[in-house]
Amino acid sequence: xxxxxxxxxxxxxxxxxxxxxxxxxxxxxxxxxxxxxxxxxxxxxxxxxxxxxxxxxxxxxxxxxxxxxxxxxxxxxxxxxxxxxxxxxxxxxxxxxxxxxxxxxxxxxxxxxxxxxxxxxxxxxxxxxxxxxxxxxxxxxxxxxxxxxxxxxxxxxxxxxxxxxxxxxxxxxxxxxxxxxxxxxxxxxxxxxxxxxxxxxxxxxxxxxxxxxxxxxxxxxxxxxxxxxxxxxxxxxxxxxxxxxxxxxxxxxxxxxxxxxxxxxxxxxxxxxxxxxxxxxxxxxxxxxxxxxxxxxxxxxxxxxxxxxxxxxxxxxxxxxxxxxxxxxxxxxxxxxxxxxxxxxxxxxxxxxxxxxxxxxxxxxxxxxxxxxxxxxxxxxxxxxxxxxxxxxxxxxxxxxxxxxxxxxxxxxxxxxx
Numbered sequence: 001x002x003x004x005x006x007x008x009x010x011x012x013x014x015x016x017x018x019x020x021x022x023x024x025x026x027x028x029x030x031x032x033x034x035x036x037x038x039x040x041x042x043x044x045x046x047x048x049x050x051x052x053x054x055x056x057x058x059x060x061x062x063x064x065x066x067x068x069x070x071x072x073x074x075x076x077x078x079x080x081x082x083x084x085x086x087x088x089x090x091x092x093x094x095x096x097x098x099x100x101x102x103x104x105x106x107x108x109x110x111x112x113x114x115x116x117x118x119x120x121x122x123x124x125x126x127x128x129x130x131x132x133x134x135x136x137x138x139x140x141x142x143x144x145x146x147x148x149x150x151x152x153x154x155x156x157x158x159x160x161x162x163x164x165x166x167x168x169x170x171x172x173x174x175x176x177x178x179x180x181x182x183x184x185x186x187x188x189x190x191x192x193x194x195x196x197x198x199x200x201x202x203x204x205x206x207x208x209x210x211x212x213x214x215x216x217x218x219x220x221x222x223x224x225x226x227x228x229x230x231x232x233x234x235x236x237x238x239x240x241x242x243x244x245x246x247x248x249x250x251x252x253x254x255x256x257x258x259x260x261x262x263x264x265x266x267x268x269x270x271x272x273x274x275x276x277x278x279x280x281x282x283x284x285x286x287x288x289x290x291x292x293x294x295x296x297x298x299x300x301x302x303x304x305x306x307x308x309x310x311x312x313x314x315x316x317x318x319x320x321x322x323x324x325x326x327x328x329x330x331x332x333x334x335x336x337x338x339x340x341x342x343x344x345x346x347x348x349x350x351x352x353x354x355x356x357x358x359x360x361x362x363x364x365x366x367x368x369x370x371x372x373x374x375x376x377x378x379x380x381x382x383x384x385x386x387x388x389x390x391x392x393x394x395x396x397x398x399x400x401x402x403x404x405x406x407x408x409x410x411x412x413x414x415x416x417x418x
Contacts, residue, residue: 001268003397005094008106010042017391017400018042023088024259024401025224027068028112035068035115040259040402041092044106051105056091056098059083070118070260074206074223075338081206081223085264114258116167117226118204118339123165123254124329125200125230125246125343126157128320130274132346135360152278155320155328155345158245165254165341168227168404174382174411175252177236191411192233194365194379197386198346199298199356201315202228203322204260205340212330215287219323221336225266227257227296227388227404228343234359234379254343257388257404265399269293269392271316284328290321294392296347298356300371303383308371310361313347313354315390382410 004020005012011019018024018040028045029035038045048065051057057065059080064073073084091102127133130147137146150156174195178187206223213221230250237249270289280286294315301307325342346356355361358379361369368376380386388404 002395006092007094007099008042014396019397022265022399024261025070026117026259027115030111037065043109045109047105071339077207117260120162120165120341121337121339123160123162123341124157125160126155126325126345128155128345129348130319131348139364155325161251168257171409172253172406173409175233177248179235180239194234196232196234196358198230200228200230201344202226203342205336209330209336215323215327218326222263224260224262227390227401229255255404255406257401259402261401266292284324290323291316294390296390299387301385305373313349317349380408384408
């Protein structure tokens with residue numbers, strides 16, 4: 001699919017992340033405007049509240065954009081999503097007869113502050129990247145036992161904290177936690193010494209379910225995708241995770257990018273899953289190309305210093321798609337709701353420079369990573385800023401996610417000191 005031309009010149013720039021083919025959904029404010037829904041187009045943001053108030057966007061009887069989140073629109077389902085996309089394309093296309101009407105509703109992105117784009121209902125994170133699972137398993141159990149016996153049969157996940165999900169640009173505070181002593185004596189309560197990131201893609205569920213759904217039905221339920229950083233305290237995790245899995249190690253924060261890239265915008269970039277060593281059960285079986293060709297990378301900038309790109313990978317490396325994760329999530333009868341967020345699991349590739357976490361890049365701290373500044377890292381240091389980037393590359397355009405960034409602040413003083 002080629003670039004769709006817009007009368008907004010910046011949207012026609014092959015290197016701009018927000019062409020007319022994209023139309024990602026976010027929430028923004030300015031000095032004059034309270035937070036409201038917006039759609040990114042080139043270097044501008046379309047004020048959806050004004051577009052609806054004036055009748056230029058009129059999709060259903062009740063207002064969809066009177067509150068600063070996209071949940072109300074998501075609840076309407078795929079037919080309304082498609083109608084909105086078609087209407088916006090008509091309004092913003094190069095030959096639009098309504099340019100004069102919509103142009104006053106555009107706000108320069110440079111003047112806007114971005115906010116959480118939706119209200120997170122529930123959050124589930126998965127462990128669905130084979131390279132990541134193999135690397136981590138090899139570190140802790142040896143290559144012969146790298147993957148758990150269930151891993152090739154189902155997407156493993158855990159229920160995280162919706163309250164900890166925050167928008168890009170939010171500072172992250174190094175957490176305190178209970179850490180295992182090196183000599184296996186009594187544990188100690190200390191700031192995490194092995195704080196890490198995980199490069200992921202997050203699927204945003206748009207419509208509800210009340211029972212098991214198929215993979216195809218699950219795919220249709222997904223409104224769009226965000227970049228996601230699953231901040232992880234590896235030392236807290238090592239002590240707490242047996243026998244029930246991650247808990248406080250994953251509760252500090254989960255950062256997401258401020259723009260939801262819709263499933264429709266990514267459809268041209270669908271790609272097939274990897275070959276299956278074990279045939280999946282019927283409820284998880286592949287029904288088509290449900291992964292996406294999305295380039296992803298991580299940069300790390302020490303405090304006051306330039307950034308180093310520390311990893312590059314692609315979402316096509318995943319073993320299970322978000323649709324398979326969502327379908328499996330519903331098998332118990334677990335209801336899914338608009339605004340549910342599903343983390344893909346760490347996206348890693350086959351080579352060292354494709355690894356999506358410092359745990360893998362430094363091989364558990366044994367192989368320090370050298371930055372362009374000459375400094376080394378095994379895990380994150382106070383003042384480090386992590387930024388995730390993502391884009392799908394089309395014919396003369398790209399579908400970008402913006403950035404997902406966060407800076408690690410020092411731990412607070414001991415909250416229990418007396």
